[in-house]
Amino acid sequence: MTEPITSSATLQQKTSRLRCIGCGVVSHTASQNFRCEECGDLLEIYYPGWSGVGAAELSLHELRKLWLSRRMSSWPEDQSGVWRFRELLPSLKGGFSCITLREGNTPLYELPGCARIAGVNQLFAKHQGLNPTGSFKDTGMTTAASFARQEGFRWVACASTGNTSASMAAYASRGGMRSLVLIPEGKISWGKLSQALDYGAVTCQLQTDFDGCMRVLNEVVQRMPVYLLNSVNPYRLEGQKTAAIELLEQLHWTVPDHIIVPGGNLGNSSAIGKALLELCDLGLISRLPKLSIIQAAGANPLVRMIRSGATQLEAMRAETFATAIRIGNPASWKKAMRVLQETGGTAEEATEVEIAEAKAQIGADGIGCEPASAVTLVGARKLVRQGFIKRGEHVVLILTGHLLKDPEFTLKFHRGELFSGSPHELPAGSLAAQQRAPVVLEANADAVIKILEAAERQPTN
Numbered sequence: 001m002t003e004p005i006t007s008s009a010t011l012q013q014k015t016s017r018l019r020c021i022g023c024g025v026v027s028h029t030a031s032q033n034f035r036c037e038e039c040g041d042l043l044e045i046y047y048p049g050w051s052g053v054g055a056a057e058l059s060l061h062e063l064r065k066l067w068l069s070r071r072m073s074s075w076p077e078d079q080s081g082v083w084r085f086r087e088l089l090p091s092l093k094g095g096f097s098c099i100t101l102r103e104g105n106t107p108l109y110e111l112p113g114c115a116r117i118a119g120v121n122q123l124f125a126k127h128q129g130l131n132p133t134g135s136f137k138d139t140g141m142t143t144a145a146s147f148a149r150q151e152g153f154r155w156v157a158c159a160s161t162g163n164t165s166a167s168m169a170a171y172a173s174r175g176g177m178r179s180l181v182l183i184p185e186g187k188i189s190w191g192k193l194s195q196a197l198d199y200g201a202v203t204c205q206l207q208t209d210f211d212g213c214m215r216v217l218n219e220v221v222q223r224m225p226v227y228l229l230n231s232v233n234p235y236r237l238e239g240q241k242t243a244a245i246e247l248l249e250q251l252h253w254t255v256p257d258h259i260i261v262p263g264g265n266l267g268n269s270s271a272i273g274k275a276l277l278e279l280c281d282l283g284l285i286s287r288l289p290k291l292s293i294i295q296a297a298g299a300n301p302l303v304r305m306i307r308s309g310a311t312q313l314e315a316m317r318a319e320t321f322a323t324a325i326r327i328g329n330p331a332s333w334k335k336a337m338r339v340l341q342e343t344g345g346t347a348e349e350a351t352e353v354e355i356a357e358a359k360a361q362i363g364a365d366g367i368g369c370e371p372a373s374a375v376t377l378v379g380a381r382k383l384v385r386q387g388f389i390k391r392g393e394h395v396v397l398i399l400t401g402h403l404l405k406d407p408e409f410t411l412k413f414h415r416g417e418l419f420s421g422s423p424h425e426l427p428a429g430s431l432a433a434q435q436r437a438p439v440v441l442e443a444n445a446d447a448v449i450k451i452l453e454a455a456e457r458q459p460t461n
């Protein structure tokens with residue numbers, strides 16, 4: 001290996017500070033639960049050195065060139081699609097390296113079939129499900145786990161609907177730390193649970209939902225020297241920010257009109273919004289895309305809050321087959337509201353049947369994703385119908401998890417069993433056109449050719 005690629009002529013990694021989003025108090029260190037010790041609100045990372053940094057000093061052109069050039073480097077920190085943007089991240093102390101699985105650097109795809117369904121000329125998807133453990137969580141875990149190790153923690157922990165736990169377990173093991181996972185019993189996909197087990201986590205299935213797991217974990221971290229790796233940890237959001245930076249790079253710094261993100265605990269939407277605001281402040285982009293958040297209709301506390309005009313989020317009992325976003329009391333709602341307001345975005349919801357249908361439609365474009373990611377297509381379609389998105393506008397969906405995270409959902413959907421016995425059974429009748437159940441046949445060519453000929457007569461997307 002050679003050396004990591006640095007440049008003296010551009011923005012150096014700046015000092016970062018923790019600041020409370022409520023009362024604005026600034027601190028160097030965080031408490032165990034990453035809440036402000038004065039008012040209990042969430043913390044965010046900010047970079048005092050950036051104020052007054054003008055476009056000229058930054059040498060934007062050089063910075064962009066530097067980030068791209070790192071993709072050719074063999075240095076792990078450069079190969080990571082997160083750390084190659086390290087000028088915009090908090091820096092580790094000298095002597096500490098990052099824990100990386102070469103996360104980020106995910107593709108941006110055009111989805112022609114889904115564009116027709118949504119009612120726009122062109123639709124793009126940034127597929128964060130193509131990260132090392134199959135979800136966007138890896139981009140935040142590389143930063144937060146690296147800081148956990150720097151702080152000397154032996155144990156890291158999270159409450160999770162599955163993806164955070166899979167990612168945390170992997171990064172903890174890579175970094176020589178142990179991990180504790182709290183998940184809701186029976187409400188997480190086998191794919192995600194099996195990842196946590198294989199990556200060596202101590203896994204507790206609690207008889208509660210995600211919000212209940214979060215409550216228990218908050219007590220555990222107060223009583224034990226365990227580092228909290230949920231998205232209330234602001235180092236997670238710094239890593240997750242890079243999805244937006246990379247997206248802009250992939251678009252040659254042309255700003256899309258809309259970015260659409262699924263919402264659960266609302267950390268990811270906050271992170272992507274933070275990146276957009278920072279890029280705009282630094283002059284790396286000249287205007288802001290509208291960032292919109294889509295929740296499952298059965299787990300929609302943010303949508304309810306906005307529709308009712310309330311100023312506080314009211315927790316609810318969440319229920320959705322899209323288990324990744326089955327969250328009724330999202331921790332980062334204030335951060336998410338701020339980015340909706342500052343970017344001019346909105347929030348929408350997707351019903352169970354709409355989610356299942358959209359997932360199959362994204363699959364039919366040859367991409368595939370897990371159910372929670374598919375809410376973005378539903379949201380895009382609804383926002384086009386409402387006139388919030390115009391047909392000719394440039395729209396990017398953020399797909400957050402890999403199709404193989406939840407194969408049970410997919411199989412049940414195609415076999416027509418997903419909604420059996422549920423209140424969604426009747427509306428699900430409309431899904432037949434999307435369903436492609438496997439056919440069991442005698443092992444002879446005639447039988448197969450008959451199926452082939454019948455399929456040939458069916459319309460394709």
Ligand code: F0G
Pocket residue numbers: 135137159160161162163164165231262263264265266267268269324325370372373400401
């Ligand atoms: N999509 C997927 C695939 C997720 O796993 C999650 C969250 C989200 C979207 C929502 O992101 O919470 O930042 O708003 N999963 C968490 C977990 C809660 O524990 O894996 P968010």
